[in-house]
Amino acid sequence: MARRALILIEGHRGNGLVYVQAAQHLGLHPITLSADPSRYDYLAAESIEAIRVDTDNLDALIRECSRLRATYDIAGITGFPIPGEWVYATVGRLCQYFDLPGPNPESIERCLDKFTQRQLLAEAGVPQPTYRLAANAAEIESAAAEIGLPVIVKPAVGSGSSGGVRLCRNVEEVAEHTTYLLGGQHIWRSSPRILVEEFAQGPNCGPAIMGNEIIGIGAVDFGDQPHFVIREYIYPALLTDDEHKRITNISLSCLRALGLGWGPTCIEFHLTKRGPVVIEVNPRLGGMPDPQLIQLAYGIDLITEHIKLVIGEEWNLRKRHSHTAAARFLxxxxxxxLDWIDGDSRAAAVPGVAEVKLYVEPKTPIVRKGDGRAAHVGHVIAASPSLAQTHATLQRAVDLIGWSIRPLPTLGE
Structure with a gap:
């Protein structure tokens, strides 16, 4: 009997190894197809089978999967939103071709175009910020003036805070970010299309969804503006019953409007004075540390349950407990x-701390660019039965971690 394999399109710095390990635990042989397998350190470190293939080329992926099918029983195909969320649309097309469970690629593509997403949500009556589409500097300037400052300026197709999202508080910042987006620094996969949106002010939160089931609603605290770099995640968010009900109902409306409802979805909300407002719908599992926080808070292993869905097996989203879990980024x-960084072992020994991870080694250049991957140097995750205890544990652990950064050498030094 042929060995059952799980095909993973591309990889993920945070969740990739967890998917690999979960697949192995389910008796599957994980195989990664990537344009550059070397970008995912865990593949070589764990001796995971990886094949170099152009993941932008659907025909090349079909040929490679067909070749693998001569040796393996391909139980399922899934992927990661790195190097881009377009991977999920590709996964959907591969699943259709090989008659495997998977997302609807047309729904994914509509969702990934943020302007199309906005239009579909508007037609469904979903509350969202005022928005305009722009293609050049003059249209961006005009849209910002019409909506009223401050505004969010971002690519119509992109992923997360690393995708060129910025709060522009005045005309100078609008012009500066326009130059960044249109002046050759931002990488476009197609013709430049930019969304200018009202800045919906209020706390940030969002549900983790699998299929049509809302598992939990988490809260996100961002660091200093104008860039949106996450400082802290927490599950569950501290919400009133009315806020929880409204977010749940709006989330289900989003799934219907966008034709989603298979597999994972995460939706970003801002709690404004007029109520919950949808900032963005992403047809994917939340990035690290979302799955880990959900497992600590509710006892649900989302990654394992997602793989079960992908391979056509019965899944289980039953909550086993109700704790508060939080992650603080450093x-x-x-x-x-970076001269030195230490204290991680002491922090990990604090009761209630689930994980401490440092991302950088001494002698590493530190350059803050508003990109979460560049700005964070590590994270701490903690969980307990109460919010107060979890926050206290996090703070105690974070206080034990220290580092020293010396200035970058100047020209001539």
């Missing part, structure tokens, strides 16, 4: 060269 306070 930010450098200046640019420069």
């Amino acid at each position: 930010f450098p306070d200046r640019d420069g060269i």
